[in-house]
Amino acid sequence: MGGFLIDRVTAILLISPAPRALADFYRNTLGLPLEDEEHPGVPLHYGCDVGGVHLAIHSSAGFAGVPRRDAQSPVMVLGTSSVRAVAGRLAANGVETIGPTDHGFGLIVSFRDPDGNLVEVLEEYEAANPR
Numbered sequence: 312m313g314g315f316l317i318d319r320v321t322a323i324l325l326i327s328p329a330p331r332a333l334a335d336f337y338r339n340t341l342g343l344p345l346e347d348e349e350h351p352g353v354p355l356h357y358g359c360d361v362g363g364v365h366l367a368i369h370s371s372a373g374f375a376g377v378p379r380r381d382a383q384s385p386v387m388v389l390g391t392s393s394v395r396a397v398a399g400r401l402a403a404n405g406v407e408t409i410g411p412t413d414h415g416f417g418l419i420v421s422f423r424d425p426d427g428n429l430v431e432v433l434e435e436y437e438a439a440n441p442r
Contacts, residue, residue, distance in 0.1 A: 321364065322365040322366070323364060323365070323367070324367050324369055325366075325367070325368045325369070325424075325428060326369055326371050326374045326376075326378070327368055327369070327370065327378075327426050328426070329425070330356060330357060330369060330371075332425060333368050333425055333426055334357035334368045336425050337368070337424070340400060340404045340406060341389070341397065341401075341432075343359055343361065343366065345357040345359050345368065346358065346359060353369075354369075354372070354373070355370075356368060356370065362390065378426065379427070380426070380427030381423065382428075382429070383429070384429075385429075386431055387430050387431070388430075388431045388432075388433055389430065389431070389432050389433070390433055390435070391432050391434050392434060393434065394410075394418045394419065394420050394432055394434035395411060395418075397420055398410065398411055398420040398432075401420065407422065408420050408421065409421040409422070411434075416435060417433050417434050417435040418433070419431050419432065419433050419434075
């Protein structure tokens with residue numbers, strides 16, 4: 312069989328014991344346009360499309376497993392054209408960050424969201440204009 316069986320990422324789901332509060336955090340700190348979403352058989356959750364990928368925050372009720380704070384993995388990496396502006400907005404909202412740090416291919420600011428998920432925001436260097 313040629314090619315990849317998986318050809319895209321369609322969604323990232325964050326499972327939270329406090330989904331409304333987590334959605335508010337992402338709206339207020341990163342300006343993500345998370346909206347209320349309801350589908351038959353699925354409780355109220357919050358979602359938006361980011362770069363062609365659906366980002367949604369769901370209640371942990373009904374999901375298998377247990378929440379783990381401060382895990383190393385997974386890491387959600389979001390893209391930006393101004394990592395310094397993102398770092399400033401996070402700081403203005405009282406979020407403790409690491410960086411921006413240079414990773415060779417771009418600048419990254421890292422932080423933990425209120426549920427303890429590791430989030431990185433990446434500003435990639437342009438190939439023609441490495442820093």
